[in-house]
Amino acid sequence: MSSSRRPASPRAPPTGALVGRLLRHADTAPGAAATLRPRLFELVLNVMMRALTGAPAHGGDVRRFQEIVEESFAVIGAPSVGDFYPALRWVDRLRGVDAALIRLQARRDAFVGGLVDDQRRRRDAGSGRATEKKSIIDELLSLQEIDPEYYTDTVVKGIVMILLTAGTDTSALTTEWAMAQLLTHPEAMLKVRAEIDANVGTARMVEESDIANLPYLQCVVKETLMLCPIGPVIPAHEAMEDCTVGGYHVRRGTMILVNAWLIHRDPRLWEAPEEFRPERFMDAGMVTAVTTPMLPFGLGRRRCPGEGLAMRLVSLTVAVFLQCFEWDVGEGGVIDMSEGGGLSMPMAKPLAAICRPREFVKRMLSASA
Numbered sequence: 001m002s003s004s005r006r007p008a009s010p011r012a013p014p015t016g017a018l019v020g021r022l023l024r025h026a027d028t029a030p031g032a033a034a035t036l037r038p039r040l041f042e043l044v045l046n047v048m049m050r051a052l053t054g055a056p057a058h059g060g061d062v063r064r065f066q067e068i069v070e071e072s073f074a075v076i077g078a079p080s081v082g083d084f085y086p087a088l089r090w091v092d093r094l095r096g097v098d099a100a101l102i103r104l105q106a107r108r109d110a111f112v113g114g115l116v117d118d119q120r121r122r123r124d125a126g127s128g129r130a131t132e133k134k135s136i137i138d139e140l141l142s143l144q145e146i147d148p149e150y151y152t153d154t155v156v157k158g159i160v161m162i163l164l165t166a167g168t169d170t171s172a173l174t175t176e177w178a179m180a181q182l183l184t185h186p187e188a189m190l191k192v193r194a195e196i197d198a199n200v201g202t203a204r205m206v207e208e209s210d211i212a213n214l215p216y217l218q219c220v221v222k223e224t225l226m227l228c229p230i231g232p233v234i235p236a237h238e239a240m241e242d243c244t245v246g247g248y249h250v251r252r253g254t255m256i257l258v259n260a261w262l263i264h265r266d267p268r269l270w271e272a273p274e275e276f277r278p279e280r281f282m283d284a285g286m287v288t289a290v291t292t293p294m295l296p297f298g299l300g301r302r303r304c305p306g307e308g309l310a311m312r313l314v315s316l317t318v319a320v321f322l323q324c325f326e327w328d329v330g331e332g333g334v335i336d337m338s339e340g341g342g343l344s345m346p347m348a349k350p351l352a353a354i355c356r357p358r359e360f361v362k363r364m365l366s367a368s369a
């Protein structure tokens, strides 16, 4: 994907609305734990929808798309006999894997087709001022006008689909892991909050432009990506030529699976790799860049194109959570840090935590409104 097609920055992401919803939760059910995953999913989907269509997602879209993404990761991540022994592909047909994929593809196609058609109708009707920033679908439809043979509807829908699927769950689940790590390491949580209070204060909500001045927060996000990579095994690549990797001869056409999870826990590469130690990145002077031997975003030319957006979005969401609320798991509460299965690596049990608004938050929100 060329840099000109990289996703737009989440300008003014809807974190304020999320804080508002958590405030209402804290008011109506004080002391009750809030489940973060659906709220985070909605936030990220809104950011992605605004980049793609120029408008936030509707409530119905959020539910429909969450189901599609969860099903995609579960179905695509399920073991397929035919991938390893092509002659046994019939076993997958018998197990219903192929039928599940076909059903899923029909739902995905209908959802994305609806987004593209809506945008096309708006363009044809001439709505949307010329001065407005163009959405990604708008850009793709402009490219379709210039080069209709390459940018067919199938290609346009495919690009939209991969951006939505690859961008939404990954960022939401990484934020959930980051909050779980901070809840189990309260000293790190206090350190992030102190950094935000010292650099941003309490008169306004933390913004995307503040992240550069919050190095410890960035280290927390990197440490989370190291210990809890949402893509523990990088999606399959294929060797384009014969090559040698780590002393092993790899023939052209071989399917390559890289185990990022294991590399991130290799004691030959990291000191105390099992421990949550954000400081390791401060010490190495590598606060911002995600560099080897870490590969939560993959490597090389198929490396994740959404990395910049994801880093900003996860960092900003964690910052807003910590600036606005005190968090805990309640009396005797324990966080289950077990890893769930599928193509991605979510927390096995969705994180639920109690949030208590800090005393200045309502004042701050009404001042900014």
Ligand code: HEM
Pocket (backbone or CB within 6 Å): 001, 007, 162, 163, 166, 167, 168, 170, 171, 174, 229, 230, 231, 234, 235, 295, 296, 297, 298, 299, 300, 301, 302, 303, 304, 305, 306, 307, 309, 310, 311, 314
């Ligand atoms: C914390 C969040 C994220 C993580 C951990 C993550 C991780 C990854 C990984 C491991 C890959 C595979 C790279 C490879 O094959 O070498 C990937 C691919 C991809 N990601 Fe992300 N990603 C995240 C967020 C995003 C976002 C926000 C977007 C879009 C806005 C996005 C779009 C994509 C796309 C389109 C690909 C496929 C690239 C290709 O095959 O050429 N990702 N991501």
